[in-house]
Amino acid sequence: MLVLDVGNTGVTAGRYRAGRVSRVRRRDTGRADAGELRAWLTPSGDAIRQAAYASVVPEVNPLWRDALAAAGFSSVLPIGPHLDLGVAVDYPRPETIGADRLANAAAAARRYEPPVVVCDFGTALTFDVILAEKGYVGGLICPGLPLMFEYLAERTALLPRIGPGRVSRVIGRSTVGAMRSGARLGARGMVREVIEAVRADLDAERLSVCATGGQASWICGDMDIEVDPHLTLRGLGIIGERNPDRFEGM
Numbered sequence: 001m002l003v004l005d006v007g008n009t010g011v012t013a014g015r016y017r018a019g020r021v022s023r024v025r026r027r028d029t030g031r032a033d034a035g036e037l038r039a040w041l042t043p044s045g046d047a048i049r050q051a052a053y054a055s056v057v058p059e060v061n062p063l064w065r066d067a068l069a070a071a072g073f074s075s076v077l078p079i080g081p082h083l084d085l086g087v088a089v090d091y092p093r094p095e096t097i098g099a100d101r102l103a104n105a106a107a108a109a110r111r112y113e114p115p116v117v118v119c120d121f122g123t124a125l126t127f128d129v130i131l132a133e134k135g136y137v138g139g140l141i142c143p144g145l146p147l148m149f150e151y152l153a154e155r156t157a158l159l160p161r162i163g164p165g166r167v168s169r170v171i172g173r174s175t176v177g178a179m180r181s182g183a184r185l186g187a188r189g190m191v192r193e194v195i196e197a198v199r200a201d202l203d204a205e206r207l208s209v210c211a212t213g214g215q216a217s218w219i220c221g222d223m224d225i226e227v228d229p230h231l232t233l234r235g236l237g238i239i240g241e242r243n244p245d246r247f248e249g250m
C-alpha cells in the first residue's frame with residue numbers, strides 16, 4: 001500500500017509491504033494543484049491501489065483525496081484513534097491526538113521494548129510515550145527547528161532566514177554560525193531534559209528512545225538515540241495492515 005504522511009512542512013510518501021518501507025519521497029506541504037499531486041503520487045510501474053494516510057493539516061485533505069482518486073487509488077484509510085493501532089490508547093480525548101503521533105506509537109510499540117519515547121523532529125518537536133500495559137499515554141509538544149529558524153528571522157531585523165547546516169564550533173563566530181549552534185544545541189538540550197524528566201516521571205530504570213522526522217539525524221546523530229527515519233510511514237503501514245476492512249472507497 002501507499003503510505004502518506006501529511007505534515008505541516010512536508011509530505012512524505014512511500015510504499016509499505018510486510019513491515020518495510022521503500023521508495024520514499026518528499027515534497028513541501030504548501031499549495032499545489034491536484035494534477036501536480038497526482039503526478040507525484042503515481043509511482044511508475046506500481047499497481048498499488050490502497051493508501052493509508054495521516055494528515056495533521058485538515059485544510060489540504062480534500063486536495064490529497066482528489067489527487068489520490070485521480071492517481072487511480074481505489075480505497076483510502078485516514079488514520080485515527082478509532083482504528084486498531086496494535087497499541088492501546090490511554091488518553092482523555094484520543095480524537096485530538098495528531099494522526100502522525102498515532103502512527104509513531106503504532107510503529108514504536110512494535111519495534112521497541114516499552115517504555116519507549118518517540119522524538120519526532122517535524123515542524124513541531126513531539127515526544128510520545130508508550131508504556132507496556134497502557135500503550136500510548138501522551139507526550140510533549142515543543143517548537144521544532146523549522147519554527148525556531150523561521151520565527152527568529154521573522155521577529156528580528158538582522159537575523160537571516162536559514163536552515164540547518166554544518167556546525168563546526170560551539171561558540172559561533174558569525175551570525176549564521178551562532179544561530180546554527182544555538183538551534184542544534186538548544187534542541188539537543190531539550191531532548192536530554194525531556195527524556196530525563198520522562199524517565200523520572202515514569203520511575204523507569206530503562207527507557208527506549210528513538211527519533212524520527214526531517215532533522216532527527218542533525219540533532220541526535222551521535223546521541224544514544226536510535227534514529228529511525230521512516231518510523232511514521234512504517235506505523236501507517238502497520239495500521240493499514242491491521243484494518244483491511246476500514247479502507248474507504250473513493
Ligand SMILES: Nc1ncnc2c1ncn2[C@@H]1O[C@H](COP(=O)(O)OP(=O)(O)O)[C@@H](O)[C@H]1O
Pocket residue numbers: 006007008009010011026029121122123124146163213214215
Ligand atoms: N530527509 C531529510 N533530510 C534533512 N532534512 C529534512 C529531511 N526531510 C525533511 N527535512 C527537513 O526537516 C524539517 C521538518 O520536516 P518534516 O519532518 O517533513 O516536518 P513535518 O512532518 O512537520 O511536515 C524541515 O525543515 C525539512 O526541510
Ligand SMILES: CC(C)(COP(=O)(O)O)[C@@H](O)C(=O)NCCC(=O)O
Pocket residue numbers: 006007008009056096097098099100101121122123124125126141144
Ligand atoms: C503536534 C503536531 C503539530 C506535529 O505535526 P508536524 O510537526 O509533524 O507537522 C501534529 O501532530 C498535530 O497537529 N497534532 C494535534 C494535536 C495533538 O497531537 O495533541
Ligand SMILES: [K+]
Pocket residue numbers: 007100120122213232
Ligand atoms: K511528523
